[in-house]
Amino acid sequence: MTFYFPKRHYDKSFRGQTFPLLKPFLKGEDFSDEERKAMYSISKEDVAFVDVLEASDVAILTMSWNYYVKTKQQSKALQFIKATQRLNITTWVVLLDDVGIDFPDFPHVKLFRQSGYRSRVPKWHIGLPVFISDPLKVQYNKGTIFERPYTKNPTIGFCGFATSKVVLAIKTKFKIGLKNLSYYLKLSSQEPEAIMAAALWRHSILKRMENHQGLITNFIYRAKYRAGSQNETQRATSTAEFFNNIKDSDYVVCVRGAGNFSVRLYETLAMGRIPVFVNTDCILPYTEAIDWKQHVVWVESYEVHKIGAIVYEFHKALSEDNFVQLQQRNRCLWENKLQLKGLL
Structure with missing residues (x-):
């Protein structure tokens, strides 16, 4: 070609x-x-x-x-x-x-x-991965994953912007509403977005998981994006904490942010971990070639009230070998399909 x-x-x-x-x-x-x-x-x-x-x-x-x-x-x-x-x-x-x-x-x-709503766009709009540097090489100078052994109670990780601040949520929704109005008044060509405060929604999802007795949670709540890093040293520190959180977890919560997609999904796969993917009508890449439900814990947005139970039951159904194999398969998926060569 x-x-x-x-x-x-x-x-x-x-x-x-x-x-x-x-x-x-x-x-x-x-x-x-x-x-x-x-x-x-x-x-x-x-x-x-x-x-x-x-x-x-x-x-x-x-x-x-x-x-x-x-x-x-x-x-x-x-x-x-x-x-x-x-x-x-x-x-x-x-x-x-x-x-x-x-x-x-x-x-x-x-x-x-990468962003958008699958049900709103035609089929010729195709999902594109978020292309990232290999975190194992960059952060740990390593080419193979840190295998996690199977335990009865899995550890669920998350490090990122998730806050219960209601005032911030109101401001976020108001801004989205204004942008949507501009689109409908034909003042802007930017597609309308769901009116939601992603950081508040993430916070509520994490709290639901903390309340499930069968899960061990490893959550780092940030009040600002990238912990409000202002310089290179702060960014390096927050990045190291982010990837260490993934490394030290079995599953990682992957929920949309400002756009309707999750960069964390690809970072989690690259680290050989299992995403807990909350589907908000996302446009995922290569759906004809990738059975995404074989690589993630799939949670529809309307199921978040029982997200803890879904993760626990998924984990309980895995054998010790299956659990380790899934970690390896997820790393291979990222290496073989979700880097630039996957476009070819």
Whole structure:
């Protein structure tokens, strides 16, 4: 499979809005392929780029649709998409950020996105993993997981922004309501969001789990995102605490944040742990190839009142070998499917 992308579209000042597959290949000339493999787990030998659009199997819009909207360059993006449509070339576009933006319907486009609501979007909107660095290598200089032995009472972990502050919840809901109103008044193209205070909801879910006698909880409640870190030292400390919390737990609670997706889901899998995934109509990646319910404790949003019992019964049904094997399978899933090469 060969890929083409319009290099003139690349904007280094908005590098975070680059289509993820392109980022490892839009580096300085002195950036070696060994460095690329170490940083992105992908090599120039894995991807074939061509310089002529007509010679490609897949065309990629270089920057995210969010970028073109923000910089008022939609016409530039649409010109490229219409050109690929005339040539009948499958075209990949990405939506990034916590909240989606309206995108026109093109029959030849696959729109990749991490956030959004599965029931509200067409099938050609495809789930995209959150691509992360390998936490085992970065945090622990290790290539294999820390295996956890089976115990009767499992340890459930969580470290993150979860607070019972009602005033903050009201402010959050009010802001979301205003943004939604702007959309309905056609003042904004940002997709409407569920009016909810994610940090408060997380807090209530964790408290429910603490009340279940069969679970050992390992929760670190943060009053602010990333513990309010202000500098590199503080960020390093909060990051180490975050991953140590995952390492020292059997299961990890993965609930949406500001956007309707969970980065923690991928961090948990990469660490070889079992996510307790609360589904809020999420758009998960590769659902045709991955049976997600074989890798996570699946909890629908309307089931959170019994989340403790669901986790406990799931754990009780596992044998000692099954428990360890699931840890290994989750790490393998992340390595083989949820890194950049999984797009190919």
